[in-house]
Amino acid sequence: MKKSLVSLFAFSLALGPVTLSAEETPEDYEAVDAAGEQVERIKRYNDGEDGLNAVITYSHTAGFKAREMSDIGILRGRTVLVKDNIETEEFATTAGSLALKNNFTRRDAPLVANMRRNGGVVLGKANLSEWANIRSNNSTSGWSAIGGLTRNPHAIDRNSCGSSSGSGSAVAAGFAWGAIGTETNGSITCPAAINGVVGFKPSVGIVSRTHVVPISSTQDTAGPMTKTVYDTALLLTAIAGEDPADSATLDAIRVNDYTAGLSDYSLQGVRIGVMRGQIGDNAQVAEVFETALADLEAAGAVIVDIEHEVNDEMYGNSFTVLMYELREEMGKYLEGIPAIAGGRGETDSDVAPRSLADLIAFNKENATTEMRWFDQSLFELAESTTDREAYEKARETAVRIAGEETLDALMEEHDVAFLVAPTRGPAWMSDLVLGDQFNGSIGFGSPAAIAGYPHLTVPMGAVERLPVGISFFGAKWADHDVLKVGAAYERARTAELPTPSFKRWSPEG
Numbered sequence: 001m002k003k004s005l006v007s008l009f010a011f012s013l014a015l016g017p018v019t020l021s022a023e024e025t026p027e028d029y030e031a032v033d034a035a036g037e038q039v040e041r042i043k044r045y046n047d048g049e050d051g052l053n054a055v056i057t058y059s060h061t062a063g064f065k066a067r068e069m070s071d072i073g074i075l076r077g078r079t080v081l082v083k084d085n086i087e088t089e090e091f092a093t094t095a096g097s098l099a100l101k102n103n104f105t106r107r108d109a110p111l112v113a114n115m116r117r118n119g120g121v122v123l124g125k126a127n128l129s130e131w132a133n134i135r136s137n138n139s140t141s142g143w144s145a146i147g148g149l150t151r152n153p154h155a156i157d158r159n160s161c162g163s164s165s166g167s168g169s170a171v172a173a174g175f176a177w178g179a180i181g182t183e184t185n186g187s188i189t190c191p192a193a194i195n196g197v198v199g200f201k202p203s204v205g206i207v208s209r210t211h212v213v214p215i216s217s218t219q220d221t222a223g224p225m226t227k228t229v230y231d232t233a234l235l236l237t238a239i240a241g242e243d244p245a246d247s248a249t250l251d252a253i254r255v256n257d258y259t260a261g262l263s264d265y266s267l268q269g270v271r272i273g274v275m276r277g278q279i280g281d282n283a284q285v286a287e288v289f290e291t292a293l294a295d296l297e298a299a300g301a302v303i304v305d306i307e308h309e310v311n312d313e314m315y316g317n318s319f320t321v322l323m324y325e326l327r328e329e330m331g332k333y334l335e336g337i338p339a340i341a342g343g344r345g346e347t348d349s350d351v352a353p354r355s356l357a358d359l360i361a362f363n364k365e366n367a368t369t370e371m372r373w374f375d376q377s378l379f380e381l382a383e384s385t386t387d388r389e390a391y392e393k394a395r396e397t398a399v400r401i402a403g404e405e406t407l408d409a410l411m412e413e414h415d416v417a418f419l420v421a422p423t424r425g426p427a428w429m430s431d432l433v434l435g436d437q438f439n440g441s442i443g444f445g446s447p448a449a450i451a452g453y454p455h456l457t458v459p460m461g462a463v464e465r466l467p468v469g470i471s472f473f474g475a476k477w478a479d480h481d482v483l484k485v486g487a488a489y490e491r492a493r494t495a496e497l498p499t500p501s502f503k504r505w506s507p508e509g
Helices: 005-014 031-045 062-069 110-117 165-173 189-195 229-239 283-298 313-335 356-365 377-383 388-413 445-451 479-492
Strands: 055-058 079-083 121-126 178-183 198-201 221-226 271-275 302-306 418-422 455-463 466-473
Touching: 031 055, 031 062, 031 079, 031 121, 055 165, 062 121, 079 165, 110 121, 110 178, 110 229, 121 165, 165 178, 165 189, 165 221, 178 189, 178 229, 189 198, 189 455, 189 466, 198 229, 198 445, 198 479, 221 229, 229 455, 229 479, 283 302, 283 418, 283 455, 283 466, 283 479, 313 356, 313 377, 313 388, 313 445, 356 377, 388 418, 388 445, 418 479, 445 455, 445 466, 455 479, 466 479
Parallel strands: 079 121, 079 178, 271 302, 271 418
Antiparallel strands: 055 121, 178 221, 198 221, 198 455, 418 466, 455 466
8 A cells, every 4th residue: 555645755754864985975066056057057058949848847946955955965955857757846747748737746756755855956847758758659759748849959950869858958968967767668778878978777676666657567767867977876876765655666675875886896807798789780889889898898897799689579578568557557646646736626627637548538639739749559559458467477478588588698698797788879860740760779778678677878979979878787686786887987988978069960060
């Protein structure tokens, strides 16, 4: 049974702030000055005809809050943008949809409560792919009816990937110290890589999912996005924690401080498996990736080539799981929206949607604004996916293939501690008419997403001034180790990283 907001918040507070060891405590951070500069950058680069649309709403007084929090916890007034499918007490939580435009629940998700307890400042809500990109196969990543189309600060006519598009774009643009995204399959790591920042999808259960608009209880997780691996580990430390309302968190294996040991972790003798078959056919991505591998080897790592053909049965079964769980989990979330949100109970027109079927009906009634660019075929499929026996069989199969038979088997067979691959190719042109045009590298994120294992992406360079990232994978609950190897690569990296231009891409630069 889910506990009340009061009991959850009290539970969170009872844990006390996280403390870091003296040698790992970050340098002083001028939270007040930074917050003021970030608000000004949002005003300058977020809105308008060529604005990034990365931020839906924000606090103009973040500097005052940063001053209040500057001596609290490990974040000490650092500003964080929260993806708009995660509840915060001061802002609506819309998932990008007009159906939830008045979803002011007046409560914090436990992960947000943990962050505040550790000195973090909620700067605002980040735009996203509407409903975390689960409404249609023909969507354009980064678009929502509430926030419009998120743009990539490195080339504003190119995509920011999804579904945590606003989180990735905003961090790259300097709108906040960090951001929180969510991932079901690629929704943290793809936007982080394409926008040129660090993104971490933790093992499912490290971070609570309570009061987060859901897709899948099997695969959903929130995670941090920042400019460095250390900052990502710091933010993960602040938001992680057990939550009685989320059973996945109860058996999770965490560490108290994910920044511990990052600065002196050595790659000497560390065996790293290279997923050769997942590099893809983009020669420029492959060239950047080979430089990254050379950097790892120069720092002492032992590079082991791995040829692996992914079992396609995993994908089909995972899709069945997502469709079944979407209907169930979305219904639970909508039923749990408090009466204060959207004026529920006042008039019929104010009643918030209470089921996936209600959302489907809303979209049909508001088709000109909600479905101008793409349909809701996945919503409709999920509504009709009701065979529990088939779902349970699909879930067992998908998780087993992704975890035990893929990630675990590869690491054991080749005696490697980590696996690496390019995260994705460079950003494609945004196209609301034709939808996404994924291309470039294949990537290897799906097994980690489906099995609930950790996945870290770190910037590794650029293709024609467009960022590309390298992905690190490890065993379940090996989150700390994955962050360590990512930090070691970051120190060893020789490639020059691009800086945002806030302009349209051109061959001349």
